[in-house]
Amino acid sequence: MSDVKRTSKRAQKARETRRRMLAAALELFVQDGYGATNLQDVAARAGVAVQTIYFVFGNKRALLKELVDVTIAGDDEPVATMDRPWYVEALAAGTAQDLLRAYVTGATSVLERVAPIGKMLDGAVASDPEVAALWPHGVNPRHVVQQRAAKALVGKPGARPETPVEEAADLLYGLLSPELYLLFVRERGWPRERWERWTLQTLHAQLCSD
Known part of the structure; x- marks a missing residue:
């Protein structure tokens, strides 16, 4: 497999993981409230380690900000x-x-x-x-x-x-x-x-x- 294909597959997998985390956050924030939801809950719902959420988004507020932006746009295109x-x-x-x-x-x-x-x-x-x-x-x-x-x-x-x-x-x-x-x-x-x-x-x- 070429380096380009490997890079493309990694990028696609990372994007799918990001979308899964955002979907989990949306569901839990709406269902239980932002304050009552911790990142461990989001990680468990998304099927990832909590460290992955910190690595991708940095913190809970940044996760919320991206969630709102993606919800408004309808997709994760910049x-x-x-x-x-x-x-x-x-x-x-x-x-x-x-x-x-x-x-x-x-x-x-x-x-x-x-x-x-x-x-x-x-x-x-x-x-x-x-x-x-x-x-x-x-x-x-x-x-x-x-x-x-x-x-x-x-x-x-x-x-x-x-x-x-x-x-x-x-x-x-x-x-x-x-x-x-x-x-x-x-x-x-x-x-x-x-x-x-x-x-x-x-x-x-x-x-x-x-």
């Missing part, structure tokens, strides 16, 4: 949200209506993954104040994502005339929030399709001219 194909394609749509349609569909897929970990994250911050430092105050990454989408939207044919970018960004930020998604889908039992349809109709009424 690609930022604003460089993701669904986001780029949505913003490249020819009209405001088409942009909103593609954007709401893509954002709903993200919410479907992210919303269930919101309560766990709140508990993590409460049990370990240093967790909050993983996401510095001042710049809200989710608002930055919505602001770029809003800027693209208001410049498209079919956008409501003279809608300020900040207003459009606030509407996207509020209506496409994990909190609102959980309220309707988990608490009130709306199917994803109903949520997506309602959100699109509401944003369309506020941001489009027809």
Whole structure:
């Protein structure tokens, strides 16, 4: 076997092990809470030595940070949200209506993954104040994502005339929030399709001219 093939197999095995550890952490953090879960629990669930978790992630907080990043992205590829194909394609749509349609569909897929970990994250911050430092105050990454989408939207044919970018960004930020998604889908039992349809109709009424 060539050195290249051996290296490729090792890299693939390492990636699979990393994914297994992240999946175990997600299950236990959501099920038992971040504070109540120790790395020995995660290691046992993932079928690895606890030293492997320390070697790969460094500590429990770093494991949580990567878990959140991967959950938002939907995979472990090092690609930022604003460089993701669904986001780029949505913003490249020819009209405001088409942009909103593609954007709401893509954002709903993200919410479907992210919303269930919101309560766990709140508990993590409460049990370990240093967790909050993983996401510095001042710049809200989710608002930055919505602001770029809003800027693209208001410049498209079919956008409501003279809608300020900040207003459009606030509407996207509020209506496409994990909190609102959980309220309707988990608490009130709306199917994803109903949520997506309602959100699109509401944003369309506020941001489009027809």
